[in-house]
Amino acid sequence: QGKPYSVRYEAVNAMLLNEFLKEHSKVEQQEATIAQLKKQVDALTKGLQKVSDQLDLSKPAPQTVMVNH
Template structure:
């Protein structure tokens, strides 16, 4: 009787552990997908900032040195 109770308790806990392991695997996949998506967004934003920076560099007048006679 005690052995059957122990086996049942073990099986119950074992199922819990298996469910937790499956949850962990899924969460890791979700994190990886999120990180990949965020990296793509960062790359797009970085490219956009570079374009704006390049355009600003082209549109700025070139500084000229002014020589003053005392």
């Protein structure tokens, strides 16, 4: 409508701080989630290694056959 917008400069800092705090909270939550997921991956990797080791132990040793002509 041709009217200039006014800015409440005293409110800008408070709004920026509020946005920063919200983003900071999100980052902290993401860091906690990442740490938890890393622990789960480590536990799954250890379990998989145990199963793999058990499979290796249960395999019969390869046998060689000598054929003389």
